[in-house]
Amino acid sequence: MTGAVDTAPALQVSDLRTAFFTDAGRLDVVDGVSLSLRRGEILGLVGESGSGKTMTGFSITGLIEPPGRIVGGSVRLAGEELVGADRARLRALRGRRIAMVFQDPMMTLNPVLRIETQMTDALRAHERIGRAAARARARDALVEVGIAAPDERLRAYPHELSGGMRQRVAIAIALLHQPDVVIADEPTTALDVTIQGQILALVQRLCRERGTGLVWITHDLAVVAGIADRIAVMYAGRIVEEGPVDDVLDRPAHPYTRGLIASVPVPGRRERLPQVPGRMPSLLELPPGCAFAPRCAYAAEACLARPDLVPVGPGRAVRCHYPLVETEAVR
């Protein structure tokens, strides 16, 4: 939307740390995460359950509630620091400059309010705009996300809409103010394949057109392959590998990334799937050093010391003492 080319990152996350203080002990759910997102860029944040990918998204948008809190690091939205910002400022930014789309659209939608009320309220929370003008904007936003019969949908309650339709409305609300950054947490995981395709097409187009930076949080490598420019892979609260989508998926440097990619069935091939043994460790019982070492075929003595995330090429970094140098294809 802006004419000038904006090179400053839309979102800059540096050494972000979030911990939960529970009776069982301290859980470092986000353990020194750094990310950078340009305008119009789509970053896939990939991980399995318990990897900390959702908590990273919640930390960025300031949605962490006690017993959790951000214990360190920085989140800069178009240069402005969010960590430690007061509640009023955060409220002013959230929904306007940064928005979140959840797996369950009912996290966004109020079940007892008509769609129109929810959308116009969201508009009027951040802008001086009359009822009629707000309604027109809401209607346009629904058209934009491909909802047929928008006037009818504006009058509807969320339960009257299908799951795919609700998610479109949630996306329309997230994009109402043309935010700099959208954090999308598994927004298509609960949807059917054909509906997922519709949503993917939609967010791709809207981000490109408007220069919105998108962090797409998912466990699904295939979805990320289709829409992301860059990928960051998380394991046990830390980023273990990041880089351009083709580099990471074709030449993964971290054994975990490689294992994940290899576990996805290859079309037309029916042999046994290569599997990563074991499962993600509990954050309460993290092994010393590299958290992946107990499941890693390449682990050695050095892995008892915690590896750093080190650059291994243009825009690429890996957290491994023995990064893989790929000669043969993974798949």
Place this chain on the structure above:
Amino acid sequence: MKPPALIEAHGLSKVFGEGQDLVGRVLSRFGLERPPRQVHAVEDVSLAIREGEVVGVVGESGCGKSTLGRMIADILRPTTGEILHRGRPLGARRREKGAGLAVQMIFQDPFSSLNPRKRVGDLIGEAPRVHGIVAADELDDYVESLMERCGIDLAYKGRFAHQFSGGQRQRIGIARALAVKPELLVCDEAVSALDVSIQAQIVNLFMDLREELGLTYLFISHDLGVVEHVCDRVLVMYLGRIVESGPAAELFRAPSHPYTRALLAGVPRIERRRTVYAPIEGDMPSPLAPPPGCRFHPRCPLATARCRAEAPALREIAPGRLSACHLDDTPA
């Protein structure tokens, strides 16, 4: 000669919904009938599963794939149609001792399908004990052999299900199903809720069991990648009906029905980078009010007047391949 089918189903239908209440009956006597709200979850489905075969059922939510699986597993009674197990009706076998164990089901959610108050050893050992499949003094060994086979650490025998992760619970569910020595496992989205690395472990376990025990599977899933990987033959369902079926390799390589084509085109794959998705429009219609004619016609880019009026029959379009589409009459 083909081996006889393990399971055969003829004209299976399942209708859910209210029968007519008193008011409805009175109204209908005066010709003022309000049509009862009924869902034809499955309509006129026939299939045969041969011994040792892995048959996949794919389709989106509401297509009737789970209802079909539950009828095959004899958890739901079909409204019409019949199911034959080795040529004999399932209904007749129900009264025989030990019958009804031949088909076991693995559910999607291993969190709600295991009794949280029972220990792993009891969860697995209860059914074979009740059905007298193993003698009481051999039960312990039997349970342990099942745990080993399914990759569950024997040290966990005394633990409760809630102490396990999703993948471990799914292994317990599988061991429990295997305990009654079934011939067919109906897996309803059995790996869908699992993480990628765990999913690979469970898929491999299914394939190992197939080889070791000669098991037959009805594998129901919306995950087309997994179905393509494990299945020999695939049925594609849409709004309660089979729209296409055939050998997995052929069907995935060259889908025939427009719905199958749209479904496969929409599947994200790791190989497909920066894909521009060109999805089919619209949602699946409500099964309460299915469209007339071909049920896919409102979303079909190729629909004609005939598709709106007349439902296409499922017919053979090539050896072993069936499709229900009027376009098959006029080959391109």
